[in-house]
Amino acid sequence: MKNRFNIVLARTAESLFWMGRYLERSEATARLLDVHLHDLIGTTTTQQKRWTNEIQAMVAMEQIDEPFEALAMRLSIDRDHPSSIICCMEKAWENAKSARDAISLELWESINVTYSRLLRTFITDLGHSPHAYYAWIKDRSAAARGLGDTTMNRDQAWLFLHMGRAIEQIDLTTRLLRVKLLDPNEEDWVVVLRCIGGHEAYIRAVQRPVEKELAITFLLRETLFPKSVLYLNLQLESALLSLSRNIRDLNASDIIPPSLARLIARLSYPRVGEMTGSSLLERIDEITETQSDLFNLFNSTFFSPLRDLSKAIPQRSEVWI
Template identity: 30%
Template sequence: MLSRIAESLFWIGRYVERADGTARILDVNLERLNQLPTAEQILVSRQLLGVMGAVPDSPDFGLGDLLNKLAFDRSSATSIAGALGAARENARRARETVSSSLWEGLNTTWYGLNQHRKDVVGTYRFCHWVLERTAMIKGFADTTMSHDESWQFLALGRSLERADMTARMLSTHGALSAGLSWVNMLRCAGAYEAFLRTRRGAAGEEQAAEFLLLDRLFPRSIVYALSDAEKALERLDPSHRRIGFINDARRIVGQARSFLEFHQPGDLLSELPEHMDRVQKSCAQASDAVTRSYFAQPIDLSWVGEVS
């Protein structure tokens, strides 16, 4: 496979998952933000933007600016619209590899971005529309593409981004003023019903944190996403060595997963910011390692990458 095609598929997975994750984070914060006094609204909007890895444009950055920055700004891949646009552009470049259903799903979604109001209510509906569209796009990828090497790159990008976005979502619990309840966190991840069925009577904050971090069977938990990334990396480079790993990305992802899995669950809440920062750094380092291993190209031929 050409490295440029592999890179496009990897970033399709990442960008679609980023749009999904950003929509979830915005959705769970919108109602609370809209009810805050103006001064606190500005503070929390700036904090939320910082959790998402972006910087405010002005000192009086408020809710309207946040909605534009995270939902509608097509010039930045940090936003939902920007991420979906970047995914569509990468699919266009890999048009001979992606299925027609996947391409049409991305293309239709791109043209539907303009049909939404940009106020709080419109953004709330926009987030739910994005969740439906990204679920459909991921379904097309899973069911209409052969699960060969090309699909593994797409799945690898999706898994790394999912671990990163779940970590960012959990970071909002402690980083924002008047932190969100864990019930809302579980709903944000689509995990509330699964959590209740799994834990039954035990439904405290510590159990919710454990579930979103460590559950090996729930697809949006960080451990599950990191395990999926490990499997994709193993299938892309199945060579075995008696000592260590030849693939830096697999080593980085494996270390992050094992650190969480073998950590004392009782310490999770008190050390949550540190854990989430470590997960985000590991995902970024693994992405860089994948780029070095599979996508290395001369600078003057480089045409794709993460917009920040």
């Protein structure tokens, strides 16, 4: 039977992967800032300073004393910071342009229109109404994700785009949980759920008031929530298996990192006490290490021109960085 699973260049695969990551990061940054700006009214100076420090830690910014509004502005328009909205959209556009032949016309047009309007009007829109600006960013990122899912074949191109989004969302969730768990004053886990876009999903799935342990379990293990760590890792495992079945030089035993299999098993069947206290931080460390293993796998197997895979994925010497 003819193999209809299209192959992509290593350079294109990397561009698709990073396009997915940057689109997801732009939406995540907009959601994070919007949630905190929405709750800013009526909060104390101490609370605002704590939020500023937490967000700086989450996006790996230098810890400096600045008003929360100034931080929000920097994460919206600072082109030099890799987590700012303008930088993420610009990088997503550059990668979409590089992978233009592998994505649908509608997806390319959506990203191109978003980037063009952002360059023309983002300062005016942000100053006029931050909430409307962040809502627009979230809508445009979601539109790109939806177009990718509905207008692209489920071939290698879509798989790399899909895996980039999953890796980025796992990274965001683990960063958020780590920062919140290290804060002894953190009590509002409704805000934590809203930063992930999971508050309403939590209410429907758990059907109980928001509590710390229940919220953590939901974000880590809920298989019905598409942004939970377990769900996303299962999606990554499935995508890697699809690649191994359709690339003759790969097989499942070579492509699935042992750390990924162990993490899925531990999240699916946790031991008593693993989701509380220091054990929980150890589990988050394990999630981070697994993501590092996956990223190394992508770089060494799919994005670098290796001789053993020359027949599986046509390579070029130049690779997008």
